Amino acid sequence: GAGVSQSPSNKVTEKGKDVELRCDPISGHTALYWYRQSLGQGLEFLIYFQGNSAPDKSGLPSDRFSAERTGGSVSTLTIQRTQQEDSAVYLCASRDGGGPGAKNIQYFGAGTRLSVL
Amino acid sequence: DAKTTQPNSMESNEEEPVHLPCNHSTISGTDYIHWYRQLPSQGPEYVIHGLTSNVNNRMASLAIAEDRKSSTLILHRATLRDAAVYYCIPPVQGAQKLVFGQGTRLTINP
Numbered sequence: 001g002a003g004v005s006q007s008p009s010n011k012v013t014e015k016g017k018d019v020e021l022r023c024d025p026i027s028g029h030t031a032l033y034w035y036r037q038s039l040g041q042g043l044e045f046l047i048y049f050q051g052n053s054a055p056d057k058s059g060l061p062s063d064r065f066s067a068e069r070t071g072g073s074v075s076t077l078t079i080q081r082t083q084q085e086d087s088a089v090y091l092c093a094s095r096d097g098g099g100p101g102a103k104n105i106q107y108f109g110a111g112t113r114l115s116v117l
Numbered sequence: 118d119a120k121t122t123q124p125n126s127m128e129s130n131e132e133e134p135v136h137l138p139c140n141h142s143t144i145s146g147t148d149y150i151h152w153y154r155q156l157p158s159q160g161p162e163y164v165i166h167g168l169t170s171n172v173n174n175r176m177a178s179l180a181i182a183e184d185r186k187s188s189t190l191i192l193h194r195a196t197l198r199d200a201a202v203y204y205c206i207p208p209v210q211g212a213q214k215l216v217f218g219q220g221t222r223l224t225i226n227p
Binding site for chain 2: 004031033044045059106107110
């Protein structure tokens with residue numbers, strides 16, 4: 001399809017396990033974002049990739065969270081030693097064009113619902 | 118970075134116009150205002166954006182106050198499918214990340 005694709009759609013894991021969440025952005029989009037949405041916190045920014053620039057990791061809540069983007073396309077968000085408070089919907093978005101600009105039109109995937117038991 | 122204020126919730130009837138307000142009194146002269154919405158069990162989707170003048174697209178209209186301290190998203194004829202949380206997004210310097218506040222939960226009555 002032409003939209004942002006995320007997998008898996010649902011993930012149940014046990015506390016302490018590592019998880020990997022995948023995002024396939026829209027082809028040709030140079031900017032990629034990860035957000036998460038939890039009941040208590042709303043929608044919050046995690047990390048941003050723009051082309052070959054160093055990622056903006058300012059939203060990552062702890063060093064258990066990391067993300068990479070290979071070849072300027074697919075991105076993987078990894079959460080190590082998951083905790084119950086990591087339970088949330090993790091959303092990926094991509095945007096066309098580089099750098100700051102007037103249009104901040106981000107296209108979101110449907111998200112991965114992570115449940116940590 | 119600018120901040121926005123929106124009502125927590127609003128309710129309207131099907132096929133009636135809906136006006137969703139947003140206050141952004143700290144916005145600077147060159148900052149665009151973007152609106153997104155999130156339907157149940159979906160990721161957010163872009164609705165509209167504007168700078169100074171009123172804007173229209175197939176989804177909605179955006180009316181921006183002359184002093185740019187507030188704006189109103191207008192759905193001309195609401196349908197049940199317009200029930201969603203609507204976010205007025207303030208501009209953020211640098212990374213263009215979206216900063217989501219609480220948004221306005223719009224309920225549409227049949």
